[in-house]
Amino acid sequence: MFPSPVLTARQTRFIDEYLVDANGTQAAIRAGYGAAGARVAAHRLLTNVAISSAIGARQKADATRLWIDRENVLAGLLEAVEMAREQRNPAGMIAGLREIAKLMGFYAPTAAKVDVGLRASAERDRIEAMTDVELFSLIGEISAVTQI
Structure with a gap:
C-alpha cells in the first residue's frame, strides 16, 4: 500500500476554494496562485490525482452530511x-x-464505433496515397456531379 501524498498548504487551500464555487481559475487565484497563470494552474491542479481524489472525497462527505443524493x-x-x-x-x-x-447525463458525449470493412479500408488507403492534384481532380468531379 502506498502512502497518500502530502498536499501543500496552497493545494489544500485550492481544494477549499474550489469547493466554494467549482471555478478552478478563481479558486487558484484565491488560493494564492498568480492571476496570469491561474487557468493553467487550475487545470494542472484538477488533473492531479491526489487533488481530484481529495475534492471527490470532500464532495461525497458533504453530500452524506447534508443528506443530498x-x-x-x-x-x-x-x-x-x-x-x-x-x-x-x-x-x-x-x-x-x-x-x-x-x-x-443527456449532455454526455456519446462514443460511436464505426467498423469499416476491407473495401472501405482499401478505399481510404487509395485516397491517402493520392497526390494533391489527383485529390483536387476528384473533388472537381464530385462537385460537377452534385451540381447536376
Missing part, C-alpha cells in the same frame, strides 16, 4: 421547474430543465 437534487429541480411554470417563467423552466438534463 441524486434523487433529492432531481426532486428539488423538478419542484423549481414546476414553480417556474406556475409563475409563467419560461427562462426559469428552461434553466431548470437544463440542469435536470445535465444530472441525467
